[in-house]
Amino acid sequence: MNTILNVKNLSVNFNTTQGIIKAVDNISFSIKKGDCLGIAGESGSGKTQTFFSITGILSDNGSAKGIAEFDNVDLLKLNEKQLSKIRGKKIGFIFQDPMTSLTPHMNIENQLIEVSMTHDKNNKNDALMKSKEVLDIVKLPRIENLLKKYPHELSGGMRQRVMIGISLMCDPLFIIADEPTTALDVTTQKEILKIFNDLKKYKNITIALISHNIGVISEVADKILIMNKGKVIEKGNCQEVLISPKHEYTKHLLSCVPKWMK
Amino acid sequence: MSHYLLEVKDLNCKFEIERNLFSKNKYLHVLNNINFSLKKGSTLGVVGESGCGKTTLCKTLLNLNNKERGEIIWFSKNIDKFTKKEFKHFRKKVQIIFQDPYGSLNPRMTIGSIISEPLGIYKKENNKKSKTLKVLDIMERVGLSDMLFNRFPHELSGGQCQRVGIARSIINEPDVLICDEPVSSLDLSVQSQILDLLKTLKSKLNITMLFVSHDLAVVKSISDEVMVLKEGEIVEKSSAEEVFNNPKHRYTKKLISSVPKINDIG
Amino acid sequence: MNTKHYSKDDLDNILSVKGNSLYSDAFKRLLRNKASLISLIVLSLITLLSFFGPYLLQYDFYETDWNSIYLPPNIENGHYFGTDGNGRDLLVRILYGGRLSLSIGIIATLVSVSIGVTYGTIAGYIGGKVDTIMMRIVEILYAMPYLIFVIILMVVFGRNIYLLFIAIGAVEWLTMARIVRGQTISIKEKEFIEASKSLGQSSLLIIIKHIIPNLAGTIIVYITLMVPSVIILESFLSFLGLGVQEPLTSWGVLISEGAREMETAWWLLIFPGLFMVLTLASLNFIGDGLRDALDPKEY
Numbered sequence: 001m002n003t004i005l006n007v008k009n010l011s012v013n014f015n016t017t018q019g020i021i022k023a024v025d026n027i028s029f030s031i032k033k034g035d036c037l038g039i040a041g042e043s044g045s046g047k048t049q050t051f052f053s054i055t056g057i058l059s060d061n062g063s064a065k066g067i068a069e070f071d072n073v074d075l076l077k078l079n080e081k082q083l084s085k086i087r088g089k090k091i092g093f094i095f096q097d098p099m100t101s102l103t104p105h106m107n108i109e110n111q112l113i114e115v116s117m118t119h120d121k122n123n124k125n126d127a128l129m130k131s132k133e134v135l136d137i138v139k140l141p142r143i144e145n146l147l148k149k150y151p152h153e154l155s156g157g158m159r160q161r162v163m164i165g166i167s168l169m170c171d172p173l174f175i176i177a178d179e180p181t182t183a184l185d186v187t188t189q190k191e192i193l194k195i196f197n198d199l200k201k202y203k204n205i206t207i208a209l210i211s212h213n214i215g216v217i218s219e220v221a222d223k224i225l226i227m228n229k230g231k232v233i234e235k236g237n238c239q240e241v242l243i244s245p246k247h248e249y250t251k252h253l254l255s256c257v258p259k260w261m262k
Numbered sequence: 263m264s265h266y267l268l269e270v271k272d273l274n275c276k277f278e279i280e281r282n283l284f285s286k287n288k289y290l291h292v293l294n295n296i297n298f299s300l301k302k303g304s305t306l307g308v309v310g311e312s313g314c315g316k317t318t319l320c321k322t323l324l325n326l327n328n329k330e331r332g333e334i335i336w337f338s339k340n341i342d343k344f345t346k347k348e349f350k351h352f353r354k355k356v357q358i359i360f361q362d363p364y365g366s367l368n369p370r371m372t373i374g375s376i377i378s379e380p381l382g383i384y385k386k387e388n389n390k391k392s393k394t395l396k397v398l399d400i401m402e403r404v405g406l407s408d409m410l411f412n413r414f415p416h417e418l419s420g421g422q423c424q425r426v427g428i429a430r431s432i433i434n435e436p437d438v439l440i441c442d443e444p445v446s447s448l449d450l451s452v453q454s455q456i457l458d459l460l461k462t463l464k465s466k467l468n469i470t471m472l473f474v475s476h477d478l479a480v481v482k483s484i485s486d487e488v489m490v491l492k493e494g495e496i497v498e499k500s501s502a503e504e505v506f507n508n509p510k511h512r513y514t515k516k517l518i519s520s521v522p523k524i525n526d527i528g
Numbered sequence: 529m530n531t532k533h534y535s536k537d538d539l540d541n542i543l544s545v546k547g548n549s550l551y552s553d554a555f556k557r558l559l560r561n562k563a564s565l566i567s568l569i570v571l572s573l574i575t576l577l578s579f580f581g582p583y584l585l586q587y588d589f590y591e592t593d594w595n596s597i598y599l600p601p602n603i604e605n606g607h608y609f610g611t612d613g614n615g616r617d618l619l620v621r622i623l624y625g626g627r628l629s630l631s632i633g634i635i636a637t638l639v640s641v642s643i644g645v646t647y648g649t650i651a652g653y654i655g656g657k658v659d660t661i662m663m664r665i666v667e668i669l670y671a672m673p674y675l676i677f678v679i680i681l682m683v684v685f686g687r688n689i690y691l692l693f694i695a696i697g698a699v700e701w702l703t704m705a706r707i708v709r710g711q712t713i714s715i716k717e718k719e720f721i722e723a724s725k726s727l728g729q730s731s732l733l734i735i736i737k738h739i740i741p742n743l744a745g746t747i748i749v750y751i752t753l754m755v756p757s758v759i760i761l762e763s764f765l766s767f768l769g770l771g772v773q774e775p776l777t778s779w780g781v782l783i784s785e786g787a788r789e790m791e792t793a794w795w796l797l798i799f800p801g802l803f804m805v806l807t808l809a810s811l812n813f814i815g816d817g818l819r820d821a822l823d824p825k826e827y
Contacts, residue, residue: 042449156312185311185476190520212450215522242524256454257524258479324726353728365719369550370741379737380727395534398542413547430727 004174004206005031005054010066012046012053012230023049023062025230031223033173036200036207038221038238040214040253046230047210051176055091056083071173089119092167096179098159102151108162109147115169127169134165137203138195157188164195174206175199181216189216196220214257218242226250266338267438267470268300268323273332275315275322275494292318294494296332300438305464305471307485307502309478309517314491316474317361320442323472324358325349354384357431361443363423367415374411377401377429384434396433404429404459421452425459432463439464440472445480457484478521482506490514550822554745557821564817567810574807578626587617589624590775598793610795612785621777622800628778630807632693632762633755639697640758641751644704645743649735651705652712663709666702674699682770689772692765696758707750708743715742745822752815756808763804779804 012024024046031037039047053064054075068075071090075083087093095101103111112134113127122130131147138161140146151159160180167175177196181189197220199205211217217224217238224238226249234247245251273296280288292315300306310316321327323334325341334341336352344352360366367376377397398408404425415423424444431439441460445453461484464471475481481488481502488505490498490513498511509515534542558564582589586606593615601610601618609618651662678695685691715721716739724734763780765771767787772778779800786797 042451186478187311187516187520190522193522213522214450215524218524219522253450254524256450258483321722326722326725350728353726358723358726360719360723362719366723368720368724368738368742370744371737372547372549379724379729383728383730391539394539394543398534408542409545411542412545414549416550417547427723430723 002032003030004033004071005208006067006069007050007054008067008069010050010053010064010068012049012058012062012064014059015061015063022230024053024064026066027227027230027232029225029232029235031174031206031208033206034200034204035223036196036209036221038217038224039208039210039227040212040217040224041227042212042253044229045227047225047227048178050227051178051208051210055087055093055176056080057087085119088115088172089170090173092170092172092175094160094163094167094175094177094180096182098156098163098183099151101163102159104151107148107150108154111162112147112166112169115166119170130169131165134168137168137198138162138165139191140165155188156184157191160184160188160192161195164192168199168203172205174208176208176210178210179212180209182211182213193219214242214253226253265302266299267302267336268472269333269335270296270298270323271333271335272297273319273322273334274330275318275327276330292494293322293329296494296496298489298496298499300470300472302437302470303468304486305473305484307481307488308472308474308491309476309481309488310491311476311517313493315494316476316491317442319491320358320440320472320474323440324356350384354380354434355436356438356440357434357436358440358442359424359427359431359444361446363420363427363447364415366427367423369415372412372414373401373406373418373426376415376426377433380430380434397429400429400433403463404432405455419452420448421456424448424452424456428456428459428463432467432469435467436469438470438472440474442474443476444473446475446477453480460484478506478517490517551744554818554821558814558817561817561820563813564821567813567817570806571810571814574626574803574810575630578623578630581623582620585617585620585623587620589616589620589777592616598789600793601795601799609799610793612793612796613789618782618795618799621782622779622803625777625779625782625800626803626807628772628776629759629762629780629804632696632778633759636693636697636700636758636762637751637754639694640700640704640754641747643697643701645708645740645747647701648705648708648710649712649739649743652709653716653731653735653739655713655716659709663706666705670702678765679770682765687770687773689776692762692771696761699761700754700758704747704750704754707746711743711746712739715739745818749815749819749822752811752818756811759804759808 007030008028009026010024010028011022011026014021014023027050029037039050041047049058049062052058053062054068054070056075056078058064064076066076070086075086078086106114109128109131112131113124116122116127116130117124140158140161151162154162181192184192193216196207196209200207200220207220209217209220221238223236224241225232226234226241226247228249233249234241234245241250242254245254273293274291275293276289276291278287279290296319298306308316308319318327322329336356339348341352374394374397377400378393381393381396398411401408401410406422406425406429410418410422415426418426444460445456448456457480460471463469471484473481473484485502488500488502489496490505490511492513498505498509498514505514506518509518593611596605596607596611596615597613599605599607599611601608607617607619609622611617612621647662651659678699681691681695721734721738724738759779762771762778763783766778766780767784771780782800783797783804786800789796
């Protein structure tokens with residue numbers, strides 16, 4: 001089967017003191033293997049919760065229902081133990097703020113090999129070899145010292161590369177990148193997006209790229225999903241949707257992008 | 263009388279990062295030899311990436327930061343030579359809008375009190391009713407519903423909070439508005455609304471603006487002149503048209519080419 | 529500028545819309561915490577009983593009755609908690625003691641809060657050398673044996689009840705000053721303080737309008753934790769014979785007397801002890817509840 005992720009009628013609700021909040025409202029979409037799906041929307045649109053709910057990292061007061069078939073397994077039917085085996089191994093994550101996603105008291109080397117040793121049960125040497133390979137892919141300079149450094153000693157761009165590296169350690173099939181470049185400068189952002197394009201091209205990894213920045217999505221994504229208030233407004237081929245948007249909301253969103261960027 | 267509201271000459275700022283007892287203290291030079299002027303009625307855009315010193319520049323111009331050396335001349339008077347009275351007048355005439363819409367508002371104060379605070383500082387004869395009316399008037403101008411008067415910042419959206427910040431800054435009719443990344447924390451559609459609001463206020467109230475942002479597109483849409491900062495230094499300074507359509511410095515070109523573009527007209 | 533015309537009704541409408549302050553949200557959260565809610569009720573009951581209860585009882589706290597000494601608790605003769613060595617009704621004395629202990633707890637705490645907050649905000653806000661000197665003074669005072677200080681005061685000025693208030697308050701302010709100074713330093717860095725400075729607000733008004741209201745949460749929590757410590761301090765002094773004088777009484781005095789008669793008249797220790805423990809526990813639970821309530825995870 002060519003489709004790696006098939007989501008049907010997914011709904012995510014949060015139980016709060018103000019009542020039940022519908023973060024994701026009955027959405028359906030699918031991603032083909034090797035494609036990059038860009039999920040665009042403003043804050044509160046449900047784009048992040050969609051993927052958090054599928055992979056079991058919702059906060060305690062959230063609940064999800066529907067079907068999420070990943071590699072022929074319905075993720076929503078798995079328990080936490082089974083999901084934790086998939087996270088990090090088959091599904092990699094890249095979050096917005098690498099400073100808070102990386103463990104501050106562990107050096108880079110240890111964080112990279114931890115994933116490999118936990119999931120693939122590699123010994124330390126094999127894991128170290130893999131980490132060097134991964135650092136090449138993300139174009140971090142191969143300095144001995146670099147591996148021994150701590151997150152706070154690196155720049156934002158370098159930290160994000162480390163994050164991408166960690167997500168690649170176990171050869172995942174699918175990477176979920178949640179606002180990966182929002183906290184970065186525009187020049188660094190360009191480099192990180194190039195890494196994403198390389199991953200797609202050379203490693204055939206499927207990517208879900210969540211961002212409120214449509215420009216970022218258009219640089220990498222093949223398909224696009226526009227979300228607003230928990231619903232999918234429009235979906236389709238990325239360039240087609242951006243050139244001739246059909247839905248009013250998409251048109252409105254595009255009109256807010258400064259003209260110069262088009 | 264100069265028609266420059268602000269002249270900056272050889273401004274240098276440094277931060278202490280290490281204090282040593284027996285050897286020299288270590289400093290981080292945040293701004294190096296900054297020279298520029300701000301013409302009345304114009305908008306100067308300042309672009310640069312993180313660490314280039316743009317926020318430090320904003321705070322130093324307002325004397326919220328100490329400078330190492332250089333001259334900051336506001337309304338033809340050197341800021342170092344301001345008397346107490348002149349300082350008070352300066353604070354009224356030059357206002358700032360911050361990046362974080364929630365952080366710049368006191369979470370324990372109502373919107374009405376936040377916006378009226380500046381009134382209490384300068385016009386002590388105002389009674390409560392006239393203050394309230396003035397606040398409501400400003401709220402309408404910035405597009406805030408008057409029902410929000412008694413609400414608290416955490417009950418408002420990011421865009422609304424930013425409007426509160428703007429209202430607070432303009433209530434005493436300043437001559438200059440320094441905008442430090444005012445739309446960076448906001449959603450795309452809200453960004454364009456706030457930018458439109460700023461453009462309207464600029465023309466209606468004839469405010470001179472210094473607009474700082476890392477977002478080139480945003481800066482281009484609102485500025486007459488643009489200054490590009492890199493690691494504390496000005497690498498290019500020209501009209502907005504020139505800088506974006508005909509960039510001269512290598513770094514400016516790199517910045518412009520890094521911005522992801524959507525290949526269509528939409 | 530054209531001012532839109534607002535009728536009086538319009539203005540009343542607008543001003544009547546009350547927002548949910550962070551404090552009212554916190555209060556609602558506090559009430560949802562069961563331990564805090566029960567503690568609030570218990571504390572309110574004890575307070576009401578202490579101040580109004582004696583009017584409902586038939587005996588006075590100084591009323592001696594040599595025919596009824598060391599009576600155990602019983603219902604018929606109205607000595608619900610028994611009597612002491614002078615035939616005085618224990619229940620009434622406990623309630624009167626409550627008045628004193630609670631008053632000392634609150635007043636001494638208020639004294640120390642006032643001094644501590646003023647000192648701490650000034651040190652924290654001004655910073656630099658002033659802060660260093662002020663905090664060194666606090667540290668030196670901390671190192672002094674406060675008990676000796678209080679005893680000297682008591683000896684020199686006599687066992688005056690007001691002196692007790694002041695002596696205790698003057699000792700407890702140190703902790704409050706330290707805490708407030710630390711909080712002030714962190715609040716001072718926040719952007720809305722910078723915004724206020726940029727508006728030209730004076731330092732004094734920044735402290736009053738912006739810093740103190742944002743400290744209030746911490747201060748309230750520490751008050752609920754300080755009151756028990758003050759009550760215990762007073763009890764300790766009374767236990768040593770330095771606290772309140774006859775015929776006035778406090779829980780500390782009662783417990784001290786009760787401890788002496790523990791083997792023969794157990795009620796003289798148990799009942800005052802019970803009131804004391806309930807009050808202190810309630811205050812602690814409320815303090816915990818407040819700390820949770822004022823630290824919202826949603827924002």
